[in-house]
Structure formats: structure tokens, C-alpha cells
Amino acid sequence: MKVLVLCEKADAEQARAILKMLKTIEINAEAFQIGKNWRADKHRLDEIISPATHLVVVYSMLSAASAWLSFVAGFSLGSEKPMILYRPSREPIQAPFLAPFFLVLSLDDLGSFLEAEKKEWSDVAERRSARRELLELGISIRGDAFAETVREGNTHGVDLFLRAGFPANTRDKKGVPVLCIAAREQNRAMVDLLIDAGADVNMRSEDRGNTALMDAVAGGYIKIAEDLIEAGTDVNIQSKDGQTALVIAVGKGDVALCKLLLDAGADPDIEDKLGLSARKYAKLFHNEAIINLMQS
Numbered sequence: 001m002k003v004l005v006l007c008e009k010a011d012a013e014q015a016r017a018i019l020k021m022l023k024t025i026e027i028n029a030e031a032f033q034i035g036k037n038w039r040a041d042k043h044r045l046d047e048i049i050s051p052a053t054h055l056v057v058v059y060s061m062l063s064a065a066s067a068w069l070s071f072v073a074g075f076s077l078g079s080e081k082p083m084i085l086y087r088p089s090r091e092p093i094q095a096p097f098l099a100p101f102f103l104v105l106s107l108d109d110l111g112s113f114l115e116a117e118k119k120e121w122s123d124v125a126e127r128r129s130a131r132r133e134l135l136e137l138g139i140s141i142r143g144d145a146f147a148e149t150v151r152e153g154n155t156h157g158v159d160l161f162l163r164a165g166f167p168a169n170t171r172d173k174k175g176v177p178v179l180c181i182a183a184r185e186q187n188r189a190m191v192d193l194l195i196d197a198g199a200d201v202n203m204r205s206e207d208r209g210n211t212a213l214m215d216a217v218a219g220g221y222i223k224i225a226e227d228l229i230e231a232g233t234d235v236n237i238q239s240k241d242g243q244t245a246l247v248i249a250v251g252k253g254d255v256a257l258c259k260l261l262l263d264a265g266a267d268p269d270i271e272d273k274l275g276l277s278a279r280k281y282a283k284l285f286h287n288e289a290i291i292n293l294m295q296s
Contacts, residue, residue: 001121003029003114004052006072008062014088015058021107025115029056034068046075054117056110059085059103064092073098082117086110130163147172150181150190158193168199175206183215188224191216201233209240217245217257225260235266242272250281255289268294 003022007015015031022029030052038045045068049055055076063069076083077100085094085103094103104110131141139145139157146166149157158178162168170178179199182190191212195201204211213233216224225245229235238244246266249257258278262268268279282290 001027001053001118002051003027003054003056004049005029005031005056005058006049006063006068007031007033007058008060008066009033009035010062011058011060014060014086017107018056018058018086018110021111022114025111027114027118034066038068045071049075049081050079053081053121054114055081055083056114057083057085059087059092059094060089061092064095070097073101076101084110084113126163127165130160130165134160134164143170144173146170147176147178147181150178150187150194151185153185153187153190155189155193158190162193162197168194168197169203171206177203177205177212179203179212180205180210180215183212183221183224183228184219186219186221186224188221188227191224192227195227195231201228201231202237204237204239209238211237211245213237214239214243214245214248217248217252217254217261220252220254220257222254222257222260225257229260229264235261235264236270238270238272242270242274244270244272244278246270246278247272247276247281250278250285250287250290253285253287253290255287255293258290259293262293 005015005018012033019029019031032048049072055072057063057069057072073083083101085098085101087103087105102113104113134141134157137157139149141164143166146161147170149161168178172181179191179194179201182194202211211233213225213228213235216228236244244266246258246261246268249261269277271277279294282294
């Protein structure tokens with residue numbers, strides 16, 4: 001982000017005050033005094049202001065009556081460079097043609113506005129940089145490409161997608177959340193990366209109706225299940241078949257996973273669409289170790 005402060009020669013002191021303030025909040029800025037013969041200057045005004053990302057005009061009685069302000073306003077609108085009017089005194093009133101632009105009345109307000117702009121500008125710049133790097137790596141900037149990058153275990157690529165603005169709740173073409181994909185691929189680092197990026201740990205896939213926890217349990221991946229439980233996943237969500245993660249664990253005969261889920265609050269008496277619960281399945285399979293866990 002680079003700010004250019006524009007002013008009349010008589011308003012140079014105000015411009016210096018702006019530069020001093022912007023330096024304290026670490027915003028790169030320069031100032032330029034515009035003279036009466038600006039049209040005939042060696043360097044055209046549009047060339048001078050082009051490198052800037054934001055324009056600040058010291059809005060005084062002199063600049064309000066100038067022709068260059070109209071030029072700069074038009075350039076700002078045409079180039080989509082934000083222009084802010086800084087009015088250090090009670091006059092002049094904001095001219096009608098300047099209605100699209102922000103008017104601030106104090107250095108504090110100007111600083112607050114530009115600090116917010118700096119953050120937004122940095123976020124946009126980071127997204128652009130990440131998207132450019134993805135393209136340089138030969139990766140398409142699409143949701144299904146994001147999902148495939150997760151499936152491949154490419155943590156750097158996934159980090160780029162997240163920095164590029166893709167949500168951590170992205171799904172693939174089949175409606176499977178990328179968090180579920182990471183769990184199915186037994187990629188704990190990827191699961192943790194997506195959790196840290198804000199992925200919804202309770203999202204269900206459209207193919208099986210599973211959460212990432214169910215997918216981790218189905219694969220027998222206890223460490224991933226631990227991470228998902230620690231992240232706050234609901235252990236009693238049911239799949240399309242009405243199965244809970246505990247029912248899946250009982251079906252596998254996995255005592256360690258059953259204990260983990262029961263300790264996390266899993267209900268052993270939720271029935272699936274066959275009318276069977278985790279407790280009933282444990283009895284059906286004569287798994288005494290799991291039955292004893294449920295009784296305790």
C-alpha cells in the first residue's frame with residue numbers, strides 16, 4: 001500500500017502533518033505539491049499519481065477551487081484508486097462532484113481509515129499472491145482442484161488455496177467436504193491444517209452423510225479422531241443410515257475407539273435405520289470388552 005498526499009503549495013504544512021502521522025502507523029506515503037501550471041509540467045499528473053494505491057487530498061479553499069482536483073477525482077474513479085479528502089478546517093463544504101469520496105476532518109480519523117484500508121489491502125494482496133503462485137505451480141484455481149490438492153496431501157498447495165481466499169469448508173464435486181477427504185486419506189497434518197483454518201468439524205458429506213469423525217473412525221484413525229473431538233465435533237451425529245461414530249467403531253470391533261467416543265459423550269443407545277444401537281450391535285457381536293465399556 002502506498003499513499004500519495006496531494007496539496008496546494010499553501011497547504012504544505014498540512015501535508016507534512018499527514019506524512020508524520022502516517023509514518024507513526026507505518027504506512028508508506030509521499031506528498032506532492034501541485035502548482036498552477038500543472039498541465040504544462042514535465043511529468044504529467046496522471047504519471048505521478050499512478051504508482052499510488054490510495055490518494056489523500058488536502059481539501060482547502062484553494063484546492064476546492066482548482067482544476068487539478070477535478071482531474072484527480074476523475075482519475076480516481078476511472079482507476080478505482082480510493083481518494084480521501086482531508087479537510088483540516090470547517091471550510092469548504094464538500095462539493096457535489098466530490099460526493100463519491102470520503103471526507104475526514106481530523107488526523108486521527110484519517111489514520112484510522114487508512115489503517116483499516118491497509119489491512120484490507122494486505123489481505124487482497126496476499127490472496128492475489130497465493131493465486132498467482134498456484135497458477136505458477138500448474139494448479140487450477142477451482143474448488144475441485146482444492147479438493148484434489150487435499151486428496152494428494154499437498155499441504156503447501158492447500159495453504160495457498162486457503163490464503164487465496166478459498167473457505168476451509170469447500171466440497172468436491174461429490175459434495176464431500178475437504179476435511180472429510182483429509183480424514184479418509186489418513187492425513188492428520190491436513191486435518192489439523194483445515195481445523196486451524198476454521199473448517200466446520202460437523203459438516204456431513206453428501207455421499208455417505210458422514211462427518212470427518214465418522215470417516216476417521218471408519219478408517220481406524222484414532223489420532224485424527226482425537227483431534228476432531230478436541231476441536232469440538234459432535235460425537236452423536238448420525239449418517240444417512242442413522243449410524244453414529246460409535247456404531248461404526250462397534251462394527252469394527254475397535255475397543256480403543258469405542259472408549260475414546262464413550263469418554264467424549266457418545267450415546268450407545270441411539271438407533272440406526274435398522275433399529276439397532278451401538279449397545280445392541282455390541283451384544284449382537286458378543287463383544288464383551290465393548291459391552292463392559294458401555295456398562296461402566
